Amino acid sequence: MASISKRTASAQSFVSDPLLQMPKITQKFKIGICQLKVTTEKNVNILNAHNLIQVAAEQGASLILLPEMWNCPYSTDMFPKFAEDFNDIDSAPSFLMLSEVASSLGVTIIGGSIPEKDAGQLYNTCTVFGPKGELKAKHRKIHLFDMGKPLPGEVQFKESDSISAGDKPTVVDTDFGCIGIGICHDIRFPELAMSYSARGAHLICYPGAFNMSTGAALWELEQRTRAVDNQLYVASCSPSRDSASSYIIWGHSTLVGPMGEIIATTGHEEAVLIADIDYAAIQLARESFPLKSQRRDDIYQFVDLLG
Numbered sequence: 001m002a003s004i005s006k007r008t009a010s011a012q013s014f015v016s017d018p019l020l021q022m023p024k025i026t027q028k029f030k031i032g033i034c035q036l037k038v039t040t041e042k043n044v045n046i047l048n049a050h051n052l053i054q055v056a057a058e059q060g061a062s063l064i065l066l067p068e069m070w071n072c073p074y075s076t077d078m079f080p081k082f083a084e085d086f087n088d089i090d091s092a093p094s095f096l097m098l099s100e101v102a103s104s105l106g107v108t109i110i111g112g113s114i115p116e117k118d119a120g121q122l123y124n125t126c127t128v129f130g131p132k133g134e135l136k137a138k139h140r141k142i143h144l145f146d147m148g149k150p151l152p153g154e155v156q157f158k159e160s161d162s163i164s165a166g167d168k169p170t171v172v173d174t175d176f177g178c179i180g181i182g183i184c185h186d187i188r189f190p191e192l193a194m195s196y197s198a199r200g201a202h203l204i205c206y207p208g209a210f211n212m213s214t215g216a217a218l219w220e221l222e223q224r225t226r227a228v229d230n231q232l233y234v235a236s237c238s239p240s241r242d243s244a245s246s247y248i249i250w251g252h253s254t255l256v257g258p259m260g261e262i263i264a265t266t267g268h269e270e271a272v273l274i275a276d277i278d279y280a281a282i283q284l285a286r287e288s289f290p291l292k293s294q295r296r297d298d299i300y301q302f303v304d305l306l307g
C-alpha cells in the first residue's frame, strides 16, 4: 500500500531513434503472455491473474502482459459492475493486486485492461506497473469497438453503450524498451502504431478480445501487419475462450517479430506463453529494409499531430 502514493505517471516519452537507446535497456528478455480464463466472479479473476503472473515470472518472464478486460466478462452490462476507481485504491482490488505482484516479483506488468470509473465515466483502461509496483502509464482505449454491420454469424457489439473513449496515445519507457499500448480495436488504426514507431517504440502491446469471426479473419493479420510495417515487435494477449458466453472470444495470444514472423502463439485455452524477445532483430530488419530513409516525404507524409 505504501508504494502506491509514490507512483509517478510518466507515459508519453519521445525517443527519436530506438536503436540509439538500446544500451540503456535490456535488449534480450522473456515476455510472459497470460491468456487468462475470465469468470463472472471478480475475486476469482484477480486470484487467477495473480497466480498466472507468478507462473510467468517463475518461467523467467520479466515483462508480463495480460488480456483486455481480464477482471470482467466482455459485456457492456458487466463493465459498470466490475469497474474500479484508481483514485480510491482501497476499492480497486485489481489495480492494487497488479501493483503488489509487480513489486513482490520485481517484474514489469502491462496490465491488460479493466473497466475504470472516473468522474462519472467508464473507460477500458490498461495500467503499466514497474518492478517497484509503481504506476508507469495508463492507456484508455482510444477506438471503441462499435461494430457496423456484423460479419456473417456475428453478434452485434457496441462498446460505447457503456464505455467512453480515451484521448491520448501511450508510449512508456521501461527497463524492457519503449512500449506503445493499444487495446484491441486500437490495432485497426495503423496511424497509432506508426506514431508509436516514430516515437521510438520497440514493442507494441495489444491486450485484445477479438471474437470468433473477427478473430479468424483478422487477429493474426492485423498483428503481423502492424509489426512488419513498423519493423518492431507486437505482442497480443486475449482472454481464453468461454463457448457459453454471449461474446465468444478467439484467444490465440501471440508474439510477432519485426519481420512479421510469428515467434510464439497459442490456441484458445487458458495458457501462459513464454517467448524470447531480442531487440537486435529490429536492427536487422531495419538494415535489410531501410524503410525510414527510403520514405518519400516529397510524395506523401504521415503527420503525427501529437509528435
Ligand SMILES: NC(=O)CC(=O)C(=O)O
Pocket: 068, 144, 145, 183, 184, 185, 186, 208, 209, 210, 211, 214, 215
Ligand atoms: N474488443 C474489441 O475491440 C474487439 C475487436 O476489435 C474485434 O475485432 O473483435
